[in-house]
Amino acid sequence: MARPRLLADTRPLRNPHFRRLWTANIITVVGAQLTVVAVPAQIYFETGSSAFVGLTGVFGLVPLIVFGLYGGALADVFDRRTLLIVTTVGLIVTSGLFWAQAAAGGINVWLLLCLFAVQQAFFAVNQPTRYAIIPKLVEPELLPAANSLNMTVSMAGAIAGPMVAGVLIPFIGFSWLYLIDTLTLFATLGAVVRLPPLPVLEVTAVPGVRAVLDGFAYLRTQPVLLMSFVVDLIAMVFGMPRALFPEMANLNFGGPSAGGLVFALLFAAIPTGAVIGGVFSGWVSRIERHGLAVIVCILVWGASMAGFGLAVALAERWTMTMLVIALSMLVIGGAADMASAAFRTSMLQEAADDAMRGRLQGVFIVVVAGGPRIADTAHGVAAAGVGAAAAAAGGGVLVVIGVIAAAVLVPSFVRYRVTRPT
Secondary structure, three states: OOOOOOOOOOHHHHOHHHHHHHHHHHHHHHHHHHHHHHHHHHHHHHHOOHHHHHHHHHHHHHHHHHHHHHHHHHHOOOOHHHHHHHHHHHHHHHHHHHHHHHHHOOOOHHHHHHHHHHHHHHHHHHHHHHHHHHHHHOOHHHHHHHHHHHHHHHHHHHHHHHHHHHHHHHHHHHHHHHHHHHHHHHHHHHHHHOOOOOOOOOOOOOOOHHHHHHHHHHHHOOHHHHHHHHHHHHHHHHHOOHHHHHHHHHHHOOOOOOOOHHHHHHHHHHHHHHHHHHHOOHHHHHOOOHHHHHHHHHHHHHHHHHHHHHHHHOOOOOHHHHHHHHHHHHHHHHHHHHHHHHHHHHHHHHHOOHHHHHHHHHHHHHHHHHHHHHHHHHHHHHHHHHOHHHHHHHHHHHHHHHHHHHHHHOHHHHHOOOOOOO
16 A cells, blocks of 8 residues: 555654654653753742843853754764763753752752753754764655654654643642653663664764864855755744744733733644644655755745734734634744755755764754744844834745745755655
């Protein structure tokens, strides 16, 4: 019987190593999201200050950038299986320390922030390494499907984790959430330990700043790969309106000033769209023109964000109808973003030399993490001047203009394609 054309392509799961990693990630990602929610919640509980909560952005982003780039360099020198083992153990230890400080009670908030920074450093080395090994585990034609499967699990965790944490914190406290995260990480460790040795084919770097700079120098010679980062920054910086969700939920849709159902729905809509897109991602394995596919996906993302902003602007007249339309636009955008990310990741894995894959995946992690944070600031400033709805709609329009300009300026990106076996 022919494989379904719409549902996710599960052929990468035939590889036992990829299957074990993917299955373990289902368990681990929910635990990780529990910690993502618990850290700011505990900081606010300990301090009563949103300013201290805001410091998690600085303490998280700085190590993510520094060790994302450096970790990519490490992944281009050392055996990647060994690096995954070391960083996974580091994540287990830091998560265990989160549990210990919460169980002890009355901990210094600066210690909590420092633990968070250390955890993000291990994460920043682990992720580029994890993505760099995928081409060693599955065939080139299955890379889009493998990346779609991974992103579907991550986005599902982004929905389930916060919801579960929000329910559990009042009943079991912070320490149990950290303990759950610690225990679930052992599933990933078991999968990583069972990987075969994964040395770099031709080591051309020595860990250090020079290796990172060599990665950027290599990227400058690869316009297609460079543009994969540029178009993602265009999509995220101009088109990610999440910083406006609290104001929109309160002022445009009449929700309470803090939290509420509309607030939760707005934040859950984009990852929900990504999960739906992942479930129905069987088509991605049949696409050969990855560059054009990325452009189309980002155009859909930009148009969806423009439509979202327009729906918010009209919410005062038709509140419930516009809420449904606004959420639908976010869901469509999330599905488009999932597909774009799957193609862009596959382009990096296919087109880059094996000796450079780690460093380029490090840049990828920094762009993916940094773009939305820049967007938070940009949208906040824009909303102060023109209003939240106009900022979101205008950002979506700028995404469409920006990605069309990028496609015109670098036509080789649009022409990029991979040849599938017949």
